[in-house]
Amino acid sequence: MIDRVLLSEERIQTRLDEVAREIDALYAGREIHAVGILKGSVFFLTDVLKRLRSTVVVDFLQVRSYSGTSSSGNIQLIRDLSMDIQGKDVLLFEDVVDTGLTLRKILDLFESRKPRSVRIAALLKKDLPENRDIPVEFLGFTIGPEFVIGYGLDLDEKYRNLPYVAIWDPSR
Numbered sequence: 001m002i003d004r005v006l007l008s009e010e011r012i013q014t015r016l017d018e019v020a021r022e023i024d025a026l027y028a029g030r031e032i033h034a035v036g037i038l039k040g041s042v043f044f045l046t047d048v049l050k051r052l053r054s055t056v057v058v059d060f061l062q063v064r065s066y067s068g069t070s071s072s073g074n075i076q077l078i079r080d081l082s083m084d085i086q087g088k089d090v091l092l093f094e095d096v097v098d099t100g101l102t103l104r105k106i107l108d109l110f111e112s113r114k115p116r117s118v119r120i121a122a123l124l125k126k127d128l129p130e131n132r133d134i135p136v137e138f139l140g141f142t143i144g145p146e147f148v149i150g151y152g153l154d155l156d157e158k159y160r161n162l163p164y165v166a167i168w169d170p171s172r
């Protein structure tokens with residue numbers, strides 16, 4: 001039911017070289033407190049972090065929002081950070097910004113913890129009016145509204161390990 005490969009492995013990896021250079025340039029030697037949103041961001045996060053020259057600390061949090069191929073709209077924090085982010089330059093890693101609800105919830109949560117800064121790196125952002133206000137400083141690719149799988153993105157926990165991003169079409 002893979003409709004077509006949207007982003008090849010080579011295209012993703014080439015773009016990540018550029019994203020990593022942009023991140024290093026912006027942080028200019030400051031320590032980066034990388035936070036991966038589990039589970040989808042893991043492949044993107046590790047591939048980017050391996051390319052950085054900056055000093056990096058890594059932490060994770062986990063939220064649950066999707067069931068099947070649609071967002072439930074109800075975001076639950078199911079695993080919190082293991083480290084304090086007060087005074088830190090936090091860089092959040094997200095696989096895909098869809099409605100933006102997940103990032104809005106996490107940005108709200110972090111505000112009270114007084115980080116020095118919070119920025120967002122996302123592999124994908126869907127071109128949708130509802131997520132336009134989400135500031136993604138480091139973006140891999142803008143895509144359409146289709147449901148995608150691969151390179152961290154799942155369908156019922158499967159297909160995350162595909163090295164490319166593909167469009168899922170259940171009618172095929």
Ligand code: 5GP
Nearest residue numbers: 040097098099100101102146147148153154
């Ligand atoms: P949002 O809260 O922005 O609507 O959705 C964010 C989360 O929903 C993503 O981190 C991802 O887990 C899931 N999601 C959104 N769109 C897709 C998609 O096209 N494919 C997959 N596999 N997950 C998606």
